[in-house]
Amino acid sequence: PIWQLLTQAIAGNTTATVILVDVRAPRTVGAWLVGAALALAGALLQTATHNSIADPYLVGTSAGATLAAVSAVPILTWIATQTGADVGEYIPWFQPVAAFGGALLAVSLAFRLARRASAERVLVAGLVITAFAGAATSFVLTQLSDIRLRAATQWLMGGVALPNLAATVPALVVVVAALAWALVSSASLQALSLGDELAAGLGVNSDRLGRRAVWWAAALSAVAVSVAGIVGFVGLLVPNALKMWLGRDQRVLLPAAVLFGGGLVAALDGLSRTVAAPAELPLGVLTALAGCPLLFMLLRQSMRAAPLALAGSSGHALEQVNLSMCEVSVEFAGVTAVQAVSAQWQAPALVAVVGANGSGKSTLLRVLAGVLRPTTGTVVAGGRPPAAALAYGDLAWLPQTPRVDAGLTVRELAAIGRHARLNRSWAWRVRGVLPAADANAVEVALASVDLIDRGHVDSGAVSGGERQRALVAMILALAPRIALFDEPTASLDPRQALNLFNRLRTWAHSDGRIVLVATHEHAIALRSADWIVVLAHGHVVAHGGPTDNAVLQALAGSQITTPRTSETFSS
Numbered sequence: 106p107i108w109q110l111l112t113q114a115i116a117g118n119t120t121a122t123v124i125l126v127d128v129r130a131p132r133t134v135g136a137w138l139v140g141a142a143l144a145l146a147g148a149l150l151q152t153a154t155h156n157s158i159a160d161p162y163l164v165g166t167s168a169g170a171t172l173a174a175v176s177a178v179p180i181l182t183w184i185a186t187q188t189g190a191d192v193g194e195y196i197p198w199f200q201p202v203a204a205f206g207g208a209l210l211a212v213s214l215a216f217r218l219a220r221r222a223s224a225e226r227v228l229v230a231g232l233v234i235t236a237f238a239g240a241a242t243s244f245v246l247t248q249l250s251d252i253r254l255r256a257a258t259q260w261l262m263g264g265v266a267l268p269n270l271a272a273t274v275p276a277l278v279v280v281v282a283a284l285a286w287a288l289v290s291s292a293s294l295q296a297l298s299l300g301d302e303l304a305a306g307l308g309v310n311s312d313r314l315g316r317r318a319v320w321w322a323a324a325l326s327a328v329a330v331s332v333a334g335i336v337g338f339v340g341l342l343v344p345n346a347l348k349m350w351l352g353r354d355q356r357v358l359l360p361a362a363v364l365f366g367g368g369l370v371a372a373l374d375g376l377s378r379t380v381a382a383p384a385e386l387p388l389g390v391l392t393a394l395a396g397c398p399l400l401f402m403l404l405r406q407s408m409r410a411a412p413l414a415l416a417g418s419s420g421h422a423l424e425q426v427n428l429s430m431c432e433v434s435v436e437f438a439g440v441t442a443v444q445a446v447s448a449q450w451q452a453p454a455l456v457a458v459v460g461a462n463g464s465g466k467s468t469l470l471r472v473l474a475g476v477l478r479p480t481t482g483t484v485v486a487g488g489r490p491p492a493a494a495l496a497y498g499d500l501a502w503l504p505q506t507p508r509v510d511a512g513l514t515v516r517e518l519a520a521i522g523r524h525a526r527l528n529r530s531w532a533w534r535v536r537g538v539l540p541a542a543d544a545n546a547v548e549v550a551l552a553s554v555d556l557i558d559r560g561h562v563d564s565g566a567v568s569g570g571e572r573q574r575a576l577v578a579m580i581l582a583l584a585p586r587i588a589l590f591d592e593p594t595a596s597l598d599p600r601q602a603l604n605l606f607n608r609l610r611t612w613a614h615s616d617g618r619i620v621l622v623a624t625h626e627h628a629i630a631l632r633s634a635d636w637i638v639v640l641a642h643g644h645v646v647a648h649g650g651p652t653d654n655a656v657l658q659a660l661a662g663s664q665i666t667t668p669r670t671s672e673t674f675s676s
Contacts, residue, residue: 131269135267136371136388138332142366144343147343148340148343152298153318153319153322155298159228159341164212164319165232168239171204181199204327216319263334263336263337280363290314291359306495308501335389337393427452428484428619430447446644453614454619455606457622457637458623460625465640501587502588503591509564509572516547520579522580523546555574568596590609606629606634631657
């Protein structure tokens, strides 16, 4: 028993000390690091891919590590045959190193195949590599002797066997480095968990952040495989369990995944030595046996999420609040979505971009937000590219149908809007307390959309209209100088839609902002907007104030077929 060993070691028993330090400690620490690495990798992958069943081995790390590990012994044997050298003593060291190298090579190839695309494409490339590496592994196994085949099979089933504590250092370094990066990026990861487009609208480079998260997940998986072989279910089970127990706050979830994942695998490793003593069960078998029923049980539960606390600091205000574009055109596969549009707006202004489905409203807003590069033309927001204004929180964009998972309250959802002003500050990460100014900004935003009394309700339990207003509050809480809203009234009744337009106009005029709203609501736009742009088939057919005859006629449908292209207009 471990307590007896500890007592004897403290009393000076040399044998007990050797067993504790050279046998038990390396295995226990190694098992803890394996669990921590796999759980953190799973949490990062699930956030990056917006897929709650994403597993650390999906990027090809497991298959690459397996192929390299099972190939290590035949390669060393061939070297010994050719050189006459005794390589037997190097096998225990060479196999984990080969597994680590194979895992990193696999994920590097996955990124190469995906050509620096999104995290989802990296996963698809990882599946291709997994299929190839699996076939190659099967071929290598057929070439092994019976003794080597049994050893390889044992390794594939998972198990921690390290020679000393020094062998745990590489895994420790990778886990600590990955956790440090995850904590520094936790505000952006929180926004990313709501979807790529919504994160981009809040100033997060979602593609780059997703790729980095996948890379760190791959490194964590690689080091876990190199230490323990194939240990499944940990990266899937632990993050999902913690989301149900602790909520979806990335600042809480990520370190908790490290602690709980490490503890789970260390406990199961100890159980593997005792449940069938003197024989030993493979660790991978126990993780699967424990994971399946526990995950099934957790999926049946509906537990509240823990609160999400965000704090803040000042943003980077634009020197001048204006928005302009010159000769902007956008084509998709040869089809023109927006054609030769030029525009200029000065604050304060509420601008309504009105048009039917397929008219180019959403495409135009994506270009203005800097998340879609125009085929031709330029966009400038306050004297800088829109992507730069977006990154600093001076410009914000709310896409049409962003993904919102249950597990965040309405108030927590609105609080995410502060992240662009918080992400560069360490204070909120250390204290975990919402400063008064930022708490007030969130409450004011909720009050402006009539949700102050619904702030405590889970966002998955409110109506579609309330959820949409909560997303609007998220943008209001960010307090950008330029705000772009794509169909923010789609789920609202006429009275709520009119109220929202009026409040957006008041918000724009109260502090010198530009607010652009893409909408189908012609009548409401005429009542509330300062400036109206009418689009049809990617062309501007009319623009002007709500009393402009050309605008009124275009909205009535009389000039939809007479587009005005390459025309500059301003508010």
